[in-house]
Amino acid sequence: MFPTTPDYVRAVQIAVTVENIPVVPVPATEVAAGGAGNYSGTDTDYQEVVSWTISTGKVGELKEILIISDDYAHTLAKVTIGATTWATDWSPTSSMPIIFEDLKLAAASVITVEVKSSDGTAIDVDAIIVGKEIG
Amino acid sequence: MFYDFAITVPANTAEASPVNEDLKLAHGIIHRIEVEFPVGCRKSTHCRLLHHSFGHLPTNPQGSFATDGYVIVITSPIEFYTRPYTIKAICWNLATDYPHTVTLRFDIVESKWALLLMNLLKRLDKLLSFMGIRV
Secondary structure (H helix, E strand, O other): OOOOOOOOOOOOOOOEEEOOEEEOOOHHHEEEEEEEEEEEEOOOOOEEEEEEEOOOOOEEEEEEEEEEEOOHHHEEEEEEEOOEEEEEEEOOOOOEEEEEEEEEEOOOOEEEEEEEEOOOOOEEEEEEEEEEEEO | OEEEEEEEEOOOEOOOOOEEEEEEOOOEEEEEEEEEEOOOOOOOEEEEEEEOOOEEEOOOOOOOEOOOOEEEEEOOOEEEOOOOOEEEEEEEEOOOOOOEEEEEEEEEEOHHHHHHHHHHHHHHHHHHHHOOOOO
């Protein structure tokens, strides 16, 4: 049910939006979000390393994604941000942060980092998603 | 005679377990009913009236009064001559945050004056019909 106000109180809601995504600029309501994960194996199908689903009622801000592998030559990565496949079958040459600054995403958006081995060679990959949730 | 009743309905009051209030009135002709909903309730609060002399209001059995910052006015005259002279108000509140108060007002014309007026109007109507004037 939608929120109401006390009797005889009319509420006016003002939202600052970025491409229709509201941003609530109140530091007290920000929480760390994202996550860190690891995949170790030989699978040649994409395996999820880390995933972040933005909580209901919150706005997510994606800051950075970091992928670290012990064998970049045989590591293929896929990064999905919401409905966008940002990169697929990408073989990073070294550890590098992917900086998004403050990419704002709506609640229920999912950010996923997946990796696979290019030819079955064992890989050990860490992935980190750095973000925050506001609201 | 003018009656005013304020019924406060707590938040999370379901339709299946509503607040029931017996509104004690006097006999006569109810010629005006006002159902006021305060600003802020956003149609979360509902009200239905019951009495054997008129059945229920709204007339459709599944209907209920619900609005925001508005007074619903019923001006259809209702003969209110049979006991008990008590209208049952059934109210529920689907809001999860605040209680809301529904205000009910009844304007009742005392019987003898109402009867006199009604008889006079009936006779006048007959006279006009006799003269070929349709009202």
